Amino acid sequence: MQAITGSFFMEKARRTEADRLVRWLKPLRNERGGVHLLLTALLAMSFAVLLLATGWNSLVHGHTVNKAKTLLDQAVRAASLNIVPEQAAMGRLVWDEAAGRADFAQYVRLNFKLHDDMRPKTNSPLTAAPIVHRLEFVTNPTYPYTLSRSITVHSGTDRQTTRSVSVTVFGPSVVAIVELEQRQLGTGRTEPVVISSAANVRLR
Incomplete structure (x- = not known):
């Protein structure tokens, strides 16, 4: 049963x-x-597929910004070390801007693996030459001081846009604003990435 x-x-x-x-x-x-x-x-x-592409682009964007920021910080720091010794001995901060700009350009080429004309080498993390929008040697009567600048990316094209960049400094500083190109997955287009960096200087 x-x-x-x-x-x-x-x-x-x-x-x-x-x-x-x-x-x-x-x-x-x-x-x-x-x-x-x-x-x-x-x-x-x-x-x-759209979600995958969006997520991947965000991941690549974050990685590109973090890596490039570290490399740019080193170049800006190198530029900030070019002060006039005689003025520093009297307690005054005066930059040798020509030497600072030369050191900045040299470090950018070395760090990003670029040719002398700033074109990327085959082993460079970049796909196009970086555009240095600003390299400023900043002093102000009072600190902290916020430096605000507007820059134009994709200038002269139908994708031209203006971006505002603000950097807060806490003493005499060298400030750089640089534009890099980043490829977007699945679009065949590039997207500008704007990075800023600042190096403060203190006389001892």
């Missing part, structure tokens, strides 16, 4: 699963239903 009962319930369960499969496949037998399912699947896949 128990064997008959168990067999009955197993057969019923198999029929239930078979009925569910038939109901699920029924729309596929209908041409219109099959097309709807196919379109839904394609839309879902397109949305998933």
Whole structure:
């Protein structure tokens, strides 16, 4: 009796699963239903690819900014060390701006692996020459002081935009604002990344 009962319930369960499969496949037998399912699947896949591309672009953007910021900080620090010794001996801070700009350019070329004309080498992390919008030797009567500048990216093209950059300094400083190009996944386009850096100087 128990064997008959168990067999009955197993057969019923198999029929239930078979009925569910038939109901699920029924729309596929209908041409219109099959097309709807196919379109839904394609839309879902397109949305998933879009999310993947957006997430990847955000990840690459963050990595590019973090890495480039460190390299740019070193170049700005090198520029800030060029002070006139005779003036410093009297307690005055006077930069040798020509030497500072030369050191900044040298460190940018070395750190980003660029040719003398700033074009990227094959092992460079950049895809195009960086654009140095500002390299300023900043002093102000009072600190902290916020330096605000507006820069134009993609100048002269239909993608031209203006961006505002603010940097707060806490003493005499060298400030750089640099534009880098970053490729966007799946678009074949590049997106400008604007990075700022500041190096404070204190006389001892």
